[in-house]
Amino acid sequence: xxxxxxxxxxxxxxxxxxxxxxxxxxxxxxxxxxxxxxxxxxxxxxxxxxxxxxxxxxxxxxxxxxxxxxxxxxxxxxxxxxxxxxxxxxxxxxxxxxxxxxxxxxxxxxxxxxxxxxxxxxxxxxxxxxxxxxxxxxxxxxxxxxxxxxxxxxxxxxxxx
Amino acid sequence: xxxxxxxxxxxxxxxxxxxxxxxxxxxxxxxxxxxxxxxxxxxxxxxxxxxxxxxxxxxxxxxxxxxxxxxxxxxxxxxxxxxxxxxxxxxxxxxxxxxxxxxxxxxxxxxxxxxxxxxxxxxxxxxxxxxxxxxxxxxxxxxxxxxxxxxxxxxxxxxxx
Amino acid sequence: xxxxxxxxxxxxxxxxxxxxxxxxxxxxxxxxxxxxxxxxxxxxxxxxxxxxxxxxxxxxxxxxxxxxxxxxxxxxxxxxxxxxxxxxxxxxxxxxxxxxxxxxxxxxxxxxxxxxxxxxxxxxxxxxxxxxxxxxxxxxxxxxxxxxxxxxxxxxxxxxxxxx
Amino acid sequence: xxxxxxxxxxxxxxxxxxxxxxxxxxxxxxxxxxxxxxxxxxxxxxxxxxxxxxxxxxxxxxxxxxxxxxxxxxxxxxxxxxxxxxxxxxxxxxxxxxxxxxxxxxxxxxxxxxxxxxxxxxxxxxxxxxxxxxxxxxxxxxxxxxxxxxxxxxxxxxxxxxxx
Ligand SMILES: Nc1ncnc2c1ncn2[C@@H]1O[C@H](COP(=O)(O)OP(=O)(O)OP(=O)(O)O)[C@@H](O)[C@H]1O
Ligand SMILES: Nc1ncnc2c1ncn2[C@@H]1O[C@H](COP(=O)(O)OP(=O)(O)OP(=O)(O)O)[C@@H](O)[C@H]1O
Ligand SMILES: [Mg+2]
Ligand SMILES: [Mg+2]
Numbered sequence: 001x002x003x004x005x006x007x008x009x010x011x012x013x014x015x016x017x018x019x020x021x022x023x024x025x026x027x028x029x030x031x032x033x034x035x036x037x038x039x040x041x042x043x044x045x046x047x048x049x050x051x052x053x054x055x056x057x058x059x060x061x062x063x064x065x066x067x068x069x070x071x072x073x074x075x076x077x078x079x080x081x082x083x084x085x086x087x088x089x090x091x092x093x094x095x096x097x098x099x100x101x102x103x104x105x106x107x108x109x110x111x112x113x114x115x116x117x118x119x120x121x122x123x124x125x126x127x128x129x130x131x132x133x134x135x136x137x138x139x140x141x142x143x144x145x146x147x148x149x150x151x152x153x154x155x156x157x158x159x160x161x
Numbered sequence: 162x163x164x165x166x167x168x169x170x171x172x173x174x175x176x177x178x179x180x181x182x183x184x185x186x187x188x189x190x191x192x193x194x195x196x197x198x199x200x201x202x203x204x205x206x207x208x209x210x211x212x213x214x215x216x217x218x219x220x221x222x223x224x225x226x227x228x229x230x231x232x233x234x235x236x237x238x239x240x241x242x243x244x245x246x247x248x249x250x251x252x253x254x255x256x257x258x259x260x261x262x263x264x265x266x267x268x269x270x271x272x273x274x275x276x277x278x279x280x281x282x283x284x285x286x287x288x289x290x291x292x293x294x295x296x297x298x299x300x301x302x303x304x305x306x307x308x309x310x311x312x313x314x315x316x317x318x319x320x321x322x
Numbered sequence: 323x324x325x326x327x328x329x330x331x332x333x334x335x336x337x338x339x340x341x342x343x344x345x346x347x348x349x350x351x352x353x354x355x356x357x358x359x360x361x362x363x364x365x366x367x368x369x370x371x372x373x374x375x376x377x378x379x380x381x382x383x384x385x386x387x388x389x390x391x392x393x394x395x396x397x398x399x400x401x402x403x404x405x406x407x408x409x410x411x412x413x414x415x416x417x418x419x420x421x422x423x424x425x426x427x428x429x430x431x432x433x434x435x436x437x438x439x440x441x442x443x444x445x446x447x448x449x450x451x452x453x454x455x456x457x458x459x460x461x462x463x464x465x466x467x468x469x470x471x472x473x474x475x476x477x478x479x480x481x482x483x484x485x486x
Numbered sequence: 487x488x489x490x491x492x493x494x495x496x497x498x499x500x501x502x503x504x505x506x507x508x509x510x511x512x513x514x515x516x517x518x519x520x521x522x523x524x525x526x527x528x529x530x531x532x533x534x535x536x537x538x539x540x541x542x543x544x545x546x547x548x549x550x551x552x553x554x555x556x557x558x559x560x561x562x563x564x565x566x567x568x569x570x571x572x573x574x575x576x577x578x579x580x581x582x583x584x585x586x587x588x589x590x591x592x593x594x595x596x597x598x599x600x601x602x603x604x605x606x607x608x609x610x611x612x613x614x615x616x617x618x619x620x621x622x623x624x625x626x627x628x629x630x631x632x633x634x635x636x637x638x639x640x641x642x643x644x645x646x647x648x649x650x
Contacts, residue, residue, distance in 0.1 A: 001405035001406070002405060002406055002435075002436035003406055003436060003438070012464075013458075013462055013463060013464040014463075014464050015463040015464075016463075018464070018466060020454065020466055021469070022436070022438065023451070023452065024432075024436050025432045025433070025436065025437070025451040025452075026428055026429050026432035026437045026439070026449065026450045026451045026452075027436075027437065027438045027439070027450060027451065027452055027453070027454060028439050028440075028441060028446060028447045028450035028452070028453045028454070029438065029439065029440045029441075029453070029454045029456060030440075030441065030442070030447060030453060030454075030455060030456070031455055031456030031457055031467075031581075032457070032458070032549075032581045032583055032584070033547055033548070033549025033550055033552075033553070033579075033580060033581045033584055034458065034462065034535060034538075034546070034547040034549060034550045035456045035457055035458045035464060035547075036456050036458070036464030037410070037440045037456045037547075038410055038440065038547060038548065039464065040440075040456070041408050041410050041438075041440070044408065057544055057545050057546075058545065059542070059544045059545065064545060068539055069461060069462075069463055081405070127405055128402065128403060128404050128405065129404055129405065130402075133402055133404055134395055134398040134399050134402065134404075135399060135404035135406065135407050135408070136407070136408045137395055137407075137408065137409045137410060137412055138410050139410040139411045139440075139548045139579075140304075140308075140548065141395075141410075141412075142388055142391045142392060142395065142412045142414075143301075143304060143388075143391075143414075143415075145391040145394060145395065146379070146387045146388065146390070146391045147301075149364060150355055150363070150364025150365055150366045151363075151364040152364070153364060153365040153366070154354070154355075154360065154361075154363070154364045154365035156365075156398070157327060157330055157331055157334060157365060158327060158361075160330060160334075160398065160401065160402060161323070161326045161327045161329070161330035161331075162569035162570075163569060163570055163599075163600035164570055164600060164602070173628075174622075174626055174627060174628040175627075175628050176627040176628075177627075179628070179630060181618065181630055182633070183600070183602065184615070184616065185596075185600050186596045186597070186600065186601070186615040186616075187592055187593050187596035187601045187603070187613065187614045187615045187616075188600075188601065188602045188603070188614060188615065188616055188617070188618060189603050189604075189605060189610060189611045189614035189616070189617045189618070190602065190603065190604045190605075190617070190618045190620060191604070191605065191606070191611060191617060191618075191619060191620070192417075192619055192620030192621055192631075193385075193417045193419055193420070193621070193622070194383055194384070194385025194386055194388075194389070194415075194416060194417045194420055195371060195374075195382070195383040195385060195386045195622065195626065196383075196620045196621055196622045196628060197620050197622070197628030198383075198574070198604045198620045199383060199384065199574055199604065200628065201604075201620070202572050202574050202602075202604070205572065218380055218381050218382075219381065220378070220380045220381065225381060229375055230625060230626075230627055242569075288569055289566065289567060289568050289569065290568055290569065291566075294566055294568055295559055295562035295563050295566065295568075296563060296568035296570065296571050296572070297571070297572045298559055298571075298572065298573045298574060298576055299574050300384045300415075300574040300575050300604075301384065302559075302574075302576075303552055303555045303556060303559065303576045303578075304552075304555075304578075304579075306555040306558060306559065307543070307551045307552065307554070307555045310528060311519055311527070311528025311529055311530045312527075312528040313528070314528060314529040314530070315518070315519075315524065315525075315527070315528045315529035317529075317562070318491060318494055318495055318498060318529060319491060319525075321494060321498075321562065321565065321566060322487070322490045322491045322493070322494035322495075371626065373624050373625050373626060374625060374626035375625075375626070384575065411548060411579070414578040414579055415575070415578055415606075416606070417606050418606070442549075442579075442580070442581050442582070460537050461537050461538060461539075462535065462537065462538035462539070
């Protein structure tokens with residue numbers, strides 16, 4: 001299984017609908033400071049429900065995840081996976097957050113069919129993608145692993161054992 | 162005033178007597194990971210008594226500052242400054258730590274005349290070199306300033322006000 | 323569940339030692355501060371770079387600590403494999419030669435699994451299959467500026483990043 | 487001593503804003519969380535990069551946060567000047583262009599004061615007056631390998647670091 005495509009719309013610094021194709025193997029991403037590289041990682045975490053808003057550097061919950069560049073009040077990300085079977089079956093996970101009169105709504109979907117976050121997590125788990133996994137290493141995580149206490153470091157093994 | 166020369170003997174990764182000349186202006190230091198670049202900074206902090214052994218990454222006090230490469234039980238560093246007067250007057254600050262039957266001794270000197278750490282600090286203060294200053298920025302200090310709490314950050318202004 | 327912990331610990335340790343040696347030609351291992359009662363102590367790392375004496379994490383250089391931590395991250399990844407990996411600037415403290423070693427390891431692993439790696443270091447891009455350029459249009463709006471296919475080391479001149 | 491604090495704060499803030507603008511062409515300032523009772527609140531930073539919206543520290547990118555912190559460090563240095571400065575790998579999170587900007591600022595300041603700067607980034611070395619090479623002889627013993635005088639940008643080929 002591999003990521004085939006990212007669709008990012010009005011999420012953080014992605015002011016308008018952006019499609020990023022991905023291929024198997026080794027993809028490197030480069031660009032100046034503040035251009036949006038880490039935000040691409042955040043968009044994957046967002047769509048798959050793998051991290052809190054705070055982990056995505058948003059101090060005010062999901063509100064700060066909506067792009068400030070437009071007057072639109074929603075953000076949407078879809079991750080499309082290729083299941084690597086003979087016929088190139090796809091499975092997509094998407095999420096939309098929207099401003100509502102009472103706050104914000106967060107709606108998940110698998111293959112465009114609405115699901116709960118719990119359902120999304122249990123589906124992802126079948127493919128070995130989990131919130132406390134080590135497949136997504138964010139900027140600063142390595143330094144944290146160096147600087148944390150030895151007790152904290154051991155607890156990471158507790159968590160994955 | 163500027164650093165004219167460093168003499169480092171048996172300190173950390175400097176197994177034998179090493180002299181490093183310095184000139185005014187902009188000196189850049191490069192080399193592979195673990196070669197000893199940060200240890201040069203540590204040697205200056207050591208000689209001027211500006212940091213604890215722990216700050217110099219020594220877990221067991223001054224013991225870990227002595228080079229493990231030789232059987233010698235002492236470490237010595239001298240920092241020679243040029244006072245930038247017309248005649249190029251020098252002033253040197255040095256320090257020796259030595260294993261003793263009861264632990265370790267630490268001996269400071271100014272121009273090779275033995276002084277206490279307090280005397281060294283008060284002499285350095287005349288030249289605006291102080292332990293809580295920002296003239297020596299160690300590896301990781303910038304990240305610490307980013308990650309610390311806002312209260313911690315404000316306290317840094319308390320300390321220098 | 324001490325047994326579950328120790329089973330995981332030993333497997334992670336095995337991966338860690340292999341990876342550390344591949345990256346440094348040295349010898350490294352994870353150390354439980356309290357082996358009989360793991361939950362009463364922490365976890366630290368001991369490494370011995372090629373030709374150097376054994377050292378604990380605290381005394382290592384910035385780059386050596388990063389190599390330790392990265393070896394641990396990669397060990398966790400081999401313990402619980404995933405269909406894709408995303409690494410965001412894990413090479414910040416490494417010298418150019420060590421960035422190359424990490425890049426080589428990723429290139430090898432990427433034959434089986436998808437890797438997406440963000441970096442500011444030219445040596446990381448040298449072995450990538452392709453590069454995605456991320457730029458800012460006015461006002462900080464992200465623009466994906468292009469996807470360059472590479473045949474190792476010859477797309478450097480196309481790139482506008484001065485590190486290349 | 488609220489007055490002493492505020493006096494220092496305003497002077498550091500003045501330096502900070504100047505330095506931040508010199509480094510980014512943007513606008514930045516230090517912000518007291520509790521301006522009337524500074525000791526009851528903390529200190530944060532607000533920056534507005536060229537053409538971007540105003541943002542607080544938490545939402546910035548890794549490199550933007552480093553530029554903020556470096557501007558603050560340089561502001562502290564201008565508040566309490568010293569005869570020499572030593573900076574150990576302060577540019578780890580910066581892109582190549584920003585490393586150049588820091589290098590330029592150091593080069594300018596170094597006409598008056600001695601700077602010793604450790605870096606793994608080629609752009610930092612481009613404007614240095616000289617470079618000291620630090621290597622390991624066998625067994626991890628440090629050897630100072632040479633001091634190259636530079637006339638801006640022409641000693642890069644002499645250097646064994648692959649970043650150059
Ligand atoms: N809701 C939002 N609306 C508009 N812009 C945003 C929003 N949230 C974050 N940003 C912008 O995104 C930028 C950060 O992007 P990102 O962290 O992806 O940069 P980066 O390419 O990883 O940079 P670096 O190399 O410094 O790590 C910030 O400048 C920030 O202002
Ligand atoms: N007492 C000691 N005796 C011998 N070697 C020591 C001693 N203390 C520290 N070292 C060695 O010094 C090395 C670290 O040096 P230093 O931190 O200066 O490296 P560096 O050049 O700054 O590397 P980096 O680029 O990774 O930051 C370590 O490998 C450590 O083993
Ligand atoms: Mg980033
Ligand atoms: Mg170092």
